[in-house]
Amino acid sequence: MEVRTLLSGEYDAREAVVTIRAEAGGVDASDFAEKLQRMYLRWAERHGYKTELYETSYAEEAGIKSTTFAVQAPYSYGTLSVEQGTHRLVRISPFDNQGRRQTSFAGVEILPVVEQTDHIEIDESELRVDVYRSSGPGGQGVNTTDSAVRLTHLPTGIVVSCQNERSQIQNKATAMNVLQAKLLERRRQEEQAKMNALKGDGGNSWGNQMRSYVLHPYQMVKDLRTEFEVGNPEAVFNGEIDGFLEAGIRWRKQQEK
Template identity: 85%
Template sequence: MAIVDVSEELKSLSSTMGSIEAVLDLDRMRGDIAVLEEQAAAPSLWDDPENAQKVTSRLSHLQAELRKVEALRGRIDDLSVLFELAEAENDADTRTEAEAELESVRKALDEMEVRTLLSGEYDAREALVNIRAEAGGVDAADFAEQLQRMYLRWAERHGYSTEVYETSYAEEAGIKSTTFVVKAPYAYGTLSVEQGTHRLVRISPFDNQGRRQTSFAGVEVLPVVEQSDHVDIDEGELRIDVYRASGPGGQGVNTTDSAVRITHIPTGIVVSCQNERSQIQNKASAMNVLQAKLLERRRQEEQALLDSLGKSDGGNSWGNQMRSYVLHPYQMVKDLRTDHEVGNPQSVLDGDIDGFIEAGIRWRKSREKADA
């Protein structure tokens, strides 16, 4: 690459970085950090553990994000020096190093740019993820469990905290359904593009004749409800059942009836929680899930009234097939909306899904612009 071409590309990268910095509003970010640092230093912070957790989590996220932005700006500024050094000394090794760093910066800038596309009403929220086995019998239950592991591994890769609220195990293998929360800012905006029906094609390990099996699992992603959300729930419209929590294969994991199932009679929505040993704690968690589902239902109704639900979601709602995982007769994972694909399904199922998420966010934004 000629030095003139490099100079033009570095100008373009710097301009893109400037746009990102403007959207993220670094001055406001620094101000928010200062306020949160003051709150975190207050002696009475942990008098309210729940609020303390939110303050420290938000502070940690903002500090990490600011460091990431500042570090990338520094790398872009240093690139011109590195290329000038390579040119001045006519050093092939230094030039190779500079070109590798340029490619790395391009990738990091693309990833950061995706973050600026998350501007929806609830995008900054934590995410509540529901996964359920659909058509395909025991293979579907096994696939649902693989998807749960995939998202939990993805969260682990990014250092995000998670909490599994409830898992309903299938009799032979896998799970019927699961609900868990990803506790990170912008987790909802990030994971919301994962909503829809996922399809697995493979030689079934549960078929003694070794036949190919197609199975399906559904993923639903909801924003976690905050105190500022107002969803009125009439206690008289709830049916609350308690039962004994169970583990894989139906084995008991608790000796008391601590698990809680709540049915919202007007809508038929059913939620349950069994991760805590206390019935009171499980009821509180189940109510949080119900609040999130009712909030999402209200959001959809409001958008339907504006005749824009299909436009904003790009047709990607529960039950719409959006990704195929093919393990036989060839190896491939392909997103049916964005056409993004990789040839290593095991890596994807191990949580390497950032490429799919980034492509999904860009696809959603392009649809919103086209429909505007």
């Protein structure tokens, strides 16, 4: 309850849309992205929060290239928004036959679910809509029709896909919601950049590395902003991240002063 009182941002009370992308590090990065997906889904499960998977793009050898899902619980945006940024994994690569240590990266983006009051106008003429067949593990019904939808917002280049519903119409509606969330966040960041320019603070460190998960030569997960650390990476990957979230929320509140 105390931490929730710190969630006073404009969108903090909303549900969250989480996107995870594999970044530098090849197969290890794809595997890491999948571990992070499982970590957040397990965290939601532990709290009894409902989740809905919108889209997962599987990598060729192992893991995933990207995934987008919703955490449908009040304040999940405010709580998870401190997870936004670059996550780094250091370990002996299970994909390297010489057993070398590998560093890989994955990016996490957290968006608030849009509501009807948000007024993000999207002109149909600014959209390219591609329809394609869903791929990857899934029920037969998902894979037999061209029901997956990819939206490209031409002015910004933002691309959103959805392939979890059975009908093309449902997928397009879900993809539109995610696109609106991304445009809302873009607008919020532009406003924040203006505020930072006025304050002369030159921007903040959101986009930089914010957490390291080290499995070799020692075991530790450490948040690089709050200094909060845990010596049991396995528990963290199993969804035990409340300590990181609380430390992150308190840290963010300190930055605002």
